[in-house]
Amino acid sequence: MIDEGLRTELSKQGIFALKLEELYNWGRKNSVWPLQFGLACCAIEMIATSMARYDLARFGAEVFRPSPRQADLMIVAGTVTKKMAPQVIRLYNQMPEPKYVIAMGACAISGGPFKQGYNVLKGIDRYIPVDVHIPGCPPRPEALLHAFMTLQKKIEDQSLTGAQRPRHLDANAPSEFPIPRFGAHDLEPPNNPDVWHPPVAVRTD
Amino acid sequence: MQPDNNPYLVIVVLMIAAVLFALTPLALAWIWSKKFSPRKPGPDKNAIYECGLESKGDAWIPFKAEYYLYAIIFLIFDVETIFLLPFAVSFTGLGPGAFIAMIVFLLLLVEGLAWAWQKGVLTWK
Numbered sequence A: 001m002i003d004e005g006l007r008t009e010l011s012k013q014g015i016f017a018l019k020l021e022e023l024y025n026w027g028r029k030n031s032v033w034p035l036q037f038g039l040a041c042c043a044i045e046m047i048a049t050s051m052a053r054y055d056l057a058r059f060g061a062e063v064f065r066p067s068p069r070q071a072d073l074m075i076v077a078g079t080v081t082k083k084m085a086p087q088v089i090r091l092y093n094q095m096p097e098p099k100y101v102i103a104m105g106a107c108a109i110s111g112g113p114f115k116q117g118y119n120v121l122k123g124i125d126r127y128i129p130v131d132v133h134i135p136g137c138p139p140r141p142e143a144l145l146h147a148f149m150t151l152q153k154k155i156e157d158q159s160l161t162g163a164q165r166p167r168h169l170d171a172n173a174p175s176e177f178p179i180p181r182f183g184a185h186d187l188e189p190p191n192n193p194d195v196w197h198p199p200v201a202v203r204t205d
Numbered sequence B: 001m002q003p004d005n006n007p008y009l010v011i012v013v014l015m016i017a018a019v020l021f022a023l024t025p026l027a028l029a030w031i032w033s034k035k036f037s038p039r040k041p042g043p044d045k046n047a048i049y050e051c052g053l054e055s056k057g058d059a060w061i062p063f064k065a066e067y068y069l070y071a072i073i074f075l076i077f078d079v080e081t082i083f084l085l086p087f088a089v090s091f092t093g094l095g096p097g098a099f100i101a102m103i104v105f106l107l108l109l110v111e112g113l114a115w116a117w118q119k120g121v122l123t124w125k
Helices: A004-012 A020-029 A042-050 A085-094 A105-110 A141-157 B009-036 B067-089 B096-119
Strands: A073-077 A100-104 A132-134
Touching: A020 A141, A042 A073, A042 A100, A042 A105, A042 A141, A073 A085, A073 A105, A100 A105, A100 A141, A105 A132, A132 A141, B067 B096
Parallel strands: A073 A100, A100 A132
Antiparallel strands: none
């Protein structure tokens, strides 16, 4: 392991000492291709983010792929109805590893203004692992850019070996997430307990 | 001839270098992907992509190919136009031989059209 101080000194001279893993992650984080996939009004903000004014291309992510086979990132942009949830999860399953999810907007993270409704999923993180949550209704393009930078930071810090390695390098991790079925009253199962860990309210009084 | 002053030696060396230049990154990517992006297939992942929906039936169905006959006939008359236009432009300066040749050419194509029409190709079923 190279000394941090030495590394800083070298980089001042224009010499960049990198591990192969860092070079790999540097390439990966700068070519995250999102799935061309919008669910509701947040998708308009996502489109705005990819256009000239906000210019997602600065982060190497302007190539919205129309097929999950070529995409690395799923931006869940909008309200996930219970009718749509199985399709979202199937699309996520069809993306190749390594893959990431940004849950964009109040609906995608919690159900948002429709939380009390009968037909809206109360957050896509009940079924698939979400890397970055963005609140907002809808979030501004700057918020999506910030989520994107957060994701880039996460990719950059991912180690290829050890306990914190990404899921696709873990032979025991599942390759797919179960797709819920339409039941009599709700999706079955209502959540994936392997993925969803609801916060426990701790009351101190 | 000495082997080292064979004029084709340079080309052979450059060809080998060019092939290696193309193959080495591919081989490196292949080796890297073996180690760092292992295959993770699954029934959903291998399923046919249909915008997230489950596909109904087989995707490998024969497609109705009637349109190709229209395309062929269009192409023939398209080519005919290419010949007709310069013929029409220089019509006054041409002799009777050119006129007869053009009429023969036209009649051949019109005969083809009559044949296709009679076969019912122009009727969409």
